[in-house]
Amino acid sequence: MLVHWQTGCLAEHLEELLEAGEELLSQLPWTWKAPLLAVARRTGAMTDEALALLADEDLVSLDLARARALTHSGIAAAVSGLPLLRALDLSYTAFQPAALPTLAEACPLLEVLRLGGLGPKPARAAAAALLRCLPRLQQADVADSWEDLAETSAVQAGHGFTSLQYVVWPDVTPEALAHLHAHQPQLKVISAPDHPLLRASRRHRLPAAADPGVPLDQPYAEAVAQYDWEAAAAAVRARCGDEAAGSEGAKSTVAGLRELTLAERFRLAYESRAARVAVVRARNAKKEQRRALRAMGGAERALALAEHGVPLVHTRSPGRPR
Structure with a gap:
């Protein structure tokens, strides 16, 4: 809960953090930057500058869906520095399909790619570019499964989307979908709400990142909202x-x-915790002192009490009965 509290404080001061620039944001781990990316996207603060500052090389998922302020060059520059990325949502962004091969080289571990908002012509270009990034399956190859063929061709190619398994593309055109199925039958293209993988009996097998009904950054947004x-x-x-x-x-x-400002909140939280710790330490010190006195002999106990200014003879109050 402390992490959620800290993330909530940072999210409320997102604009100030972005103004502070790389000097401050570079000190934050990716587990804190990911929720800030979710806040920036959902509040309309996702710009090329914000993405460059918040994108961390350790990110494993990135949701840029409907971030209208982003440019193609800004997206390409940020994604090129995310080698560990496994899930990416480019729906309704300015990212150009022709740059998918560059994306494949920068993110070889990508498993889930979300697309959307492309017209008929860009959709055909995206399907063609996507096929160029995937391992080629030759008809002359013989293997027990599509996965074996893909692995063999990936070794031969040495680059591309060698780990890509799901393409979430709700508004894919029939032509682009048929083209993908014809050349890459092992690729799972989730194109409609009635897709077999979305049925209740099989939905548990679907990774959360490949579920079109759940935003890719939902887990990070929930971490902020819990405070x-x-x-x-x-x-x-x-x-x-x-x-x-x-x-x-x-x-x-x-x-x-x-x-209160962000720095003031952290200062108050630190002082409050320090005060609680001091009380606990004082209580424990008294317990240790009493325990040590009980273990002493009569003479040692009297000497120890005298050193601490404790009277050895307790006088009765005048009004107290004998």
Whole structure:
């Protein structure tokens, strides 16, 4: 939950982080940049500059669907530095199908590719470019399965989409779909909601990244959404031990948290944790002291108590009965 809280704080200050530039964002791990990419795409802040700053070489999935502000050159430049990418959504973007061979060389581990928003002519070009990136299956080859043929041809080619298994393309044209099926029958092209792989009996076999009904960045978006201010206010009341503070106190706490800057929130969180740790350490120190006193003899205990300023003879209060 602490990671979700930190991610939520960063997401609320996304514009400030982008303005700070690479000097600050380069310090963040990819597990924090991925949720920020999801926020940028869903809020319309995904530009070429934002993508260049947030794209991390350790990313395994990237969702750029309907990021209208991105240019082809910006997408190509960012994706070229993601060698570990396994899932990519280019639906309704400015990415040009002719650049798919370059994408194949940059992302050889890609397993799921999402396309969409292409007209009839660009769709034919995309299908042709995609076939050039896939291992060729020669009719003269003999093997037990399509996978064996693909593996053999991939070794011969030495490059391309050697790991690509799924192409999610809901609006693929019949001509492009037939072309892909004719030349690459082992490639699973999910082209319609009634595709056999989307049936309830077989859906469990489908990777989450290949499910057209779930956005590719959904897991990262959920990580950001799990933090809410009401839960933070409840935690503040619990730490303060003021169970009777009521809703007004909670609202004021939430309002105060909203107005704080990112650095101030982290400072307050650190100070709050340090205070709790100090209380626990003091309590443990007293326990250790009492345990040590019980283990001492009578003379040693009296000497230790005297050193700490504890009176050896406890006087009774005047009004206390004998």
